[in-house]
Amino acid sequence: xxxxxxxxxxxxxxxxxxxxxxxxxxxxxxxxxxxxxxxxxxxxxxxxxxxxxxxxxxxxxxxxxxxxxxxxxxxxxxxxxxxxxxxxxxxxxxxxxxxxxxxxxxxxxxxxxxxxxxxxxxxxxxxxxxxxxxxxxxxxxxxxxxxxxxxxxxxxxxxxxxxxxxxxxxxxxxxxxxxxxxxxxxxxxxxxxxxxxxxxxxxxxxxxxxxxxxxxxxxxxxxxxxxxxxxxxxxxxxxxxxxxxxxxxxxxxxxxxxxxxxxxxxxxxxxxxxxxxxxxxxxxxxxxxxxxxxxxxxxxxxxxxxxxxxxxxxxxxxxxxxxxxxxxxxxxxxxxxxxxxxxxxxxxxxxxxxxxxxxxxxxxxxxxxxxxxxxxxxxxxxxxxxxxxxxxxxxxxxxxxxxxxxxxxxxxxxxxxxxxxxxxxxxxxxxxxxxxxxxxxxxxxxxxxxxxxxxxxxxxxxxxxxxxx
Numbered sequence: 058x059x060x061x062x063x064x065x066x067x068x069x070x071x072x073x074x075x076x077x078x079x080x081x082x083x084x085x086x087x088x089x090x091x092x093x094x095x096x097x098x099x100x101x102x103x104x105x106x107x108x109x110x111x112x113x114x115x116x117x118x119x120x121x122x123x124x125x126x127x128x129x130x131x132x133x134x135x136x137x138x139x140x141x142x143x144x145x146x147x148x149x150x151x152x153x154x155x156x157x158x159x160x161x162x163x164x165x166x167x168x169x170x171x172x173x174x175x176x177x178x179x180x181x182x183x184x185x186x187x188x189x190x191x192x193x194x195x196x197x198x199x200x201x202x203x204x205x206x207x208x209x210x211x212x213x214x215x216x217x218x219x220x221x222x223x224x225x226x227x228x229x230x231x232x233x234x235x236x237x238x239x240x241x242x243x244x245x246x247x248x249x250x251x252x253x254x255x256x257x258x259x260x261x262x263x264x265x266x267x268x269x270x271x272x273x274x275x276x277x278x279x280x281x282x283x284x285x286x287x288x289x290x291x292x293x294x295x296x297x298x299x300x301x302x303x304x305x306x307x308x309x310x311x312x313x314x315x316x317x318x319x320x321x322x323x324x325x326x327x328x329x330x331x332x333x334x335x336x337x338x339x340x341x342x343x344x345x346x347x348x349x350x351x352x353x354x355x356x357x358x359x360x361x362x363x364x365x366x367x368x369x370x371x372x373x374x375x376x377x378x379x380x381x382x383x384x385x386x387x388x389x390x391x392x393x394x395x396x397x398x399x400x401x402x403x404x405x406x407x408x409x410x411x412x413x414x415x416x417x418x419x420x421x422x423x424x425x426x427x428x429x430x431x432x433x434x435x436x437x438x439x440x441x442x443x444x445x446x447x448x449x450x451x452x453x454x455x456x457x458x459x460x461x462x463x464x465x466x467x468x469x470x471x472x473x474x475x476x477x478x479x480x481x482x483x484x485x486x487x488x489x490x491x492x493x494x495x496x497x498x499x500x501x502x503x504x505x506x507x508x509x510x511x512x513x514x515x516x517x518x519x520x521x522x523x524x525x526x
Contacts, residue, residue, distance in 0.1 A: 064088040068228040072130060086135045089135055089226060092224065095525055100226075104180075110178070130285065133177075136227055139232050143163055150198075151187060152184040153390070155387065167273050192212065204223045212443065214232075215234075218239075219246035220242070228282070235266050236270070237468065244492030245439075245443035245490065248481065258287070273290075279510070280505070287311075304500065306503065310504065310507065315350060319352040321354055322353060322356065339437055346508075358427050358428075359423045367416055374405050433501070434495070435494070437466060470494075478497070478505035
């Protein structure tokens with residue numbers, strides 16, 4: 058082990074240390090539970106902590122290892138996930154009063170695959186209401202708080218996942234990304250997050266929001282950790298037709314050298330109106346990749362404003378369709394923000410929705426033509442570091458403008474179905490994290506983790522740990 062505190066190990070280090078019997082599953086579980094108890098009042102990262110059950114599963118994992126039995130590469134590793142992934146027999150709140158007291162009868166395919174690899178649950182993590190808010194606000198659960206500064210947002214909707222991984226309360230966590238819900242918390246909380254290619258990971262038995270945009274992916278401390286999670290859970294699943302024919306994870310591609318790869322820097326949109334500290338982090342990252350032997354070229358992408366707008370129409374209509382029964386029968390249980398967004402979805406016509414869907418193929422073709430010969434596009438995850446909770450709260454004088462600004466670089470990736478990896482790349486003047494986004498080609502998730510792993514092998518931004526207030 059590289060540290061005396063097992064809670065500070067990366068997922069990859071921890072899994073290896075357990076298998077080598079350098080640390081027991083019980084020891085790491087106890088260490089994490091101790092940190093959770095200390096950090097929970099400051100972050101509100103967990104909605105349920107399953108301490109007794111987790112310790113029992115840890116003891117069973119240690120006993121199995123003593124007999125020479127291991128379930129898989131994640132044997133004995135405790136994890137916690139966004140409270141939208143079903144586990145049979147357990148409550149799943151999905152951040153909403155609509156699910157109060159609801160018990161799942163099935164288990165999410167993603168969770169089942171992680172458990173088959175040897176992982177088990179510590180509990181369930183905070184999320185924005187119905188996975189439909191990019192800030193981490195939740196009027197039902199109380200807001201999530203950024204572990205670097207409790208007055209600031211975590212990003213959403215995978216708010217608890219970002220906060221818990223950053224505070225070292227879990228070595229990794231699952232999130233979902235429909236309009237930036239993995240990448241924004243990764244950027245604001247200073248962790249690594251992978252928005253997967255659409256269909257690469259099964260969404261079966263997880264809360265739906267937008268059936269043509271929803272994706273499942275990991276938040277962890279490193280790109281290497283994200284690859285470890287992906288190796289366990291990606292691939293085809295008959296319960297989710299979107300995964301039909303999807304390839305299994307290719308470990309060789311996920312670890313290949315970046316030497317000779319090409320990264321494209323957009324000439325506009327993603328580099329417009331950046332806060333100076335974000336622009337400086339982007340420049341430093343480009344220098345780092347060049348030193349790693351990566352070619353840097355300029356790319357002229359199609360109008361990303363149009364791409365983002367088409368994604369917004371699809372998300373609005375499909376989210377409203379998902380929640381139409383609740384809107385009609387129990388509108389009062391939704392928070393003001395989410396209810397207003399769902400009602401806005403009623404304003405779009407079927408023609409507008411279908412036109413946006415029809416345009417997806419031509420838009421993707423135009424994007425791929427623009428990045429011919431490029432392995433990934435680099436861009437900021439957001440134009441600024443995490444704003445305050447107050448500045449983004451419902452009813453604030455500039456809340457809507459602030460939220461539009463911080464989510465600007467998210468939606469094109471979702472509309473096009475592309476993978477996107479956010480890695481920590483610096484910090485602002487106030488010490489808040491800055492993340493950069495690598496946007497891949499379809500099914501190029503492994504290329505992103507290879508680039509991210511190489512970047513993190515020569516930088517230490519991902520090693521920063523927040524201090525308890």
